[in-house]
Amino acid sequence: MHxxxxxxxxxxxxxxxxxxxxxxxxxxxxxxxxSDNRRVSATLYEITAQIYTASSKVAYDKDTWNALSSAYERESTMREALGELSAISDYAADASLVDFVEIYTDNPDIHDYLEYRRADSDIRKTDWYRSALTQQSPFWAGIPGSDRGEDGWNICLIRRIPMQNSAWNAVLVIGLDDSFLKTRLSSxxxxxxxxxxxxxxxxxxxPAFLGAAMSDLVPLDYGTPYYRYTGRSASQRSMAAVSQLQPYRSKSVFYVASFNDVIYPQIQRILFGLFLIFALAIIAPTLISRVFSLLFTRRVARLRSSMHTVSEGNYDIAPAFEGGDELSEIYRDLLHVVARVQDADRKVYAAQLQEKELERDQQAMRFQMLASQINPHFLYNTLESIRMKALAEGSRSTADAIKTLGKIMRYVLNSSVTAGEVPLSESIAFAREYMSIMKFRFGERIGFHLEVGQEVDSDRVYVMPLLMQPVIENAVLHGLDEVEEGGSVDLAITREEDRLEIVIRDNGCGMDEKTLQSLRERISRDVSDEEARQTRHGLALHNIAERIRIRYGDAAGIRVDSKAGTGTTVTLTLPYLVEPQ
Known part of the structure; x- marks a missing residue:
């Protein structure tokens, strides 16, 4: 209502x-x-009339015609003839509004002397000089001071002197005095x-305006006769008034612009003061009305704030509400609802804990199942090879091989009953023992190279068991299967910040791009029981990838790179754990 x-x-x-x-x-x-713009225009018109009248006296002076048309053999004769002329000197001495009066002629016998100038090649190239030779009527122009060896600009009346029966041309230039113009025109x-x-x-x-285009200062329409404009300047910071002026008996057009640089800021200050007064007239009654309604609205705001807090899941609100009206009853109902919601949250939280515990148990069981799928077939093949070699040679190396095999079997059996991590040093020792069996089986066809980075503390870092053996087995049985000699399996273990990288590389037959892509797809997707029965190629790598994903999440994983004829590289990326997870 307010x-x-x-x-x-x-x-x-x-x-x-x-x-x-x-x-x-x-x-x-x-x-x-x-009004000021009209004053300036009227003053300018008066000045142009005076200059025009004076220029006519000089332009039609017959003594001047004769002096400018004559030929002179000596410079002294020329100086004497020009010095006797009085039309220019008499006028310039009495006219305070004139800065200079000069006559330019192309008579080759006349040189610069007093007010008379030789029209050299530079002068003859100027626009105003060429225009004067082609126009019969006087005109006005702004001549740069550089044309006369001076600075600034000069407003000049320019007209051709109509010398009769003369082979030469002469141009009269009358420049207005800059100080006189400032006195008469400026305010x-x-x-x-x-x-x-x-x-x-x-x-x-x-002075900053000199030489600038008038259209850059004020809006102009050169095509409109008797153009006038009043409003903002081109920069929008000043008020401007522009008018068009036709000088006395000349076809030239003056564009006169007047500026008020302070009016807009003044108007803004006045309006701002009035705005403050009106704002006070609005704010004061509002504050008074607010004081009378504060007692009630404050209690409503507190109730609303409590309800909003509860709606965002925060049940920490005050246990009481002052007063005994309907607002208090609403607040008591809110407290009752909060108590019931908190009780329901506790029950849901307990159910979630039970669900997570069950999921953890299921993951552990699945891990045990995947770990138990490691193919033990190589043990039987190795035992048969050792047995045959012992029967054929009776060598002590057979006993050593059997001892190594026993260690391997014991490690596998121990790893199959636990889902936890083991020290990396144990996994490295197992890899060495496994490769010694492979060398016993295949002889000098294969070699084994191990490199552990200095940044890796193999006794303190932990990894899952039976991660490297299936990859090494694949490298020997599949990668080096067709290699007759010079086969090699390289195991490199390094640390990259908080990650442990295990790289297993062979120099065997490798795979083409199509086979590699198929293997990567079998590793990344679930393998059905039917696929597992039909082929075991890629199943070991799939099991390793699944174990890593279940144990460490998507941040860890396995990557396979291969090229036909050069070998295969398998990279295991694991978290760098300094204690079992």
């Missing part, structure tokens, strides 16, 4: 009043700026800029 009755009406009135004040201030200052409140025709700025109260 919002509907007070805030909304006061806000609407405030917006309307601020908009009206802004519009009034804007139009008032635009009118002042337009303390406003800045101004002036350009002629569609050229750059040639006069401005701010």
């Amino acid at each position: 919002v509907v009755g007070i805030v909304i009406p006061v806000t609407i009135i405030s917006v309307v009043v601020l908009a009206y004040i802004y519009s009034t201030l804007l139009h008032y200052n635009e009118s002042l700026l337009e 303390k409140e406003y800045g101004m800029a002036l350009s002629i025709d569609r050229k750059n700025v040639v006069f401005a109260s701010d």
